[in-house]
Amino acid sequence: MNCSIRGAITADSNTREDILLNTRQLLKEMIELNEVKIENIVSILFTATKDLDAAYPAVAARELGIVDAALMCAQEMFVEGSLKMCIRVQMDVQTDKKQSEMRFVYLKNAEVLRPDKVKKQKKIAVAIDGPAGSGKSTLAKELAADFGFIYVDTGAMYRSIGYKCIDNGISTDDVKKVSELARNINMEICYIDGRQRIFVDGIDISDEIRTQQVADAASAVAKMQDVRKTLVKLQREIAKNNNVIMDGRDIGTNVLPDAEIKVYLDADVSERAKRRCGELAEKGIEHDFYKVLDEIMARDKQDKERRFNPLTVAEDAVIIDTTNMRASMVKDAVAELINEALL
Numbered sequence: 001m002n003c004s005i006r007g008a009i010t011a012d013s014n015t016r017e018d019i020l021l022n023t024r025q026l027l028k029e030m031i032e033l034n035e036v037k038i039e040n041i042v043s044i045l046f047t048a049t050k051d052l053d054a055a056y057p058a059v060a061a062r063e064l065g066i067v068d069a070a071l072m073c074a075q076e077m078f079v080e081g082s083l084k085m086c087i088r089v090q091m092d093v094q095t096d097k098k099q100s101e102m103r104f105v106y107l108k109n110a111e112v113l114r115p116d117k118v119k120k121q122k123k124i125a126v127a128i129d130g131p132a133g134s135g136k137s138t139l140a141k142e143l144a145a146d147f148g149f150i151y152v153d154t155g156a157m158y159r160s161i162g163y164k165c166i167d168n169g170i171s172t173d174d175v176k177k178v179s180e181l182a183r184n185i186n187m188e189i190c191y192i193d194g195r196q197r198i199f200v201d202g203i204d205i206s207d208e209i210r211t212q213q214v215a216d217a218a219s220a221v222a223k224m225q226d227v228r229k230t231l232v233k234l235q236r237e238i239a240k241n242n243n244v245i246m247d248g249r250d251i252g253t254n255v256l257p258d259a260e261i262k263v264y265l266d267a268d269v270s271e272r273a274k275r276r277c278g279e280l281a282e283k284g285i286e287h288d289f290y291k292v293l294d295e296i297m298a299r300d301k302q303d304k305e306r307r308f309n310p311l312t313v314a315e316d317a318v319i320i321d322t323t324n325m326r327a328s329m330v331k332d333a334v335a336e337l338i339n340e341a342l343l
């Protein structure tokens, strides 16, 4: 059957960037909260107050990959004293659920429109740090799915900068050029069907950043203070408005020092190399164990010995050595910590 999901958000300024950024955030939250599949969106009606005319909010839907749904934008009439710079959305979706089960989303100043529909719950941040191959992303992804939190893979952000350097022929030793690239990059993290996708300059590069060449470039650019500042700002912004499980190298020590839960995952380097070889084999990619081992050791060294925010264990982190643990055991242990924090 067809059901309608309503939502609204306010923009901070009448600029194209701000209108699209906020509309994307609203759409993403409506989609996630209601577990909507992109292909099941039938149509979306957008309205914006008269003070927002720098962009059509509907463009944000296309940017999120909503390509088949009918989109329409309309301008609202001006009413003295009404909410300023407001974007409203009505999304019609095909679903097995009933209309009464649909959850509406009111964000930022738009919360005043329907305070009864604003979900207020204890906000939790989970920081997961550790070296490459320690099992961070598997753990973080599964926990995020179980608890309905947003998974933020910060490594993907450093990888995107590394990828752009390679793509633009910029040397990862050139601090000035790489810092400039990081400052000007248009990076967008989206959650489509619960999976993190990373868009750079409007293009989804989530799969392209998974090569060894990009991993090495990421580790090199991650040494740069300006690059880190830019990305950390974005990471904190995501955590400000959402329950997050964030993985990386400096989450508990630097990005989210007040995270309710901090976990440091570790594993023997040869075990980590073995896991990496397993992943490569699964993808049918030819590999050599000793070469993989060397690459991981070089990356460990670079990540642990760099000057700015190196990989270290936060004082209040729970350390889990996953060398001889099954992924499900690790997950159960951290899930228990989250359940305690949610009480």
Ligand code: DC
Residues within 6 Å of the ligand: 132, 154, 155, 156, 158, 159, 215, 218, 219, 222, 247, 248, 249, 250, 251, 299, 303
């Ligand atoms: O987790 P990963 O392999 O995708 O990370 C790629 C590189 O990015 C890693 O070698 C170090 C860097 N990184 C970082 O410095 N800080 C983070 N929070 C995440 C990743």
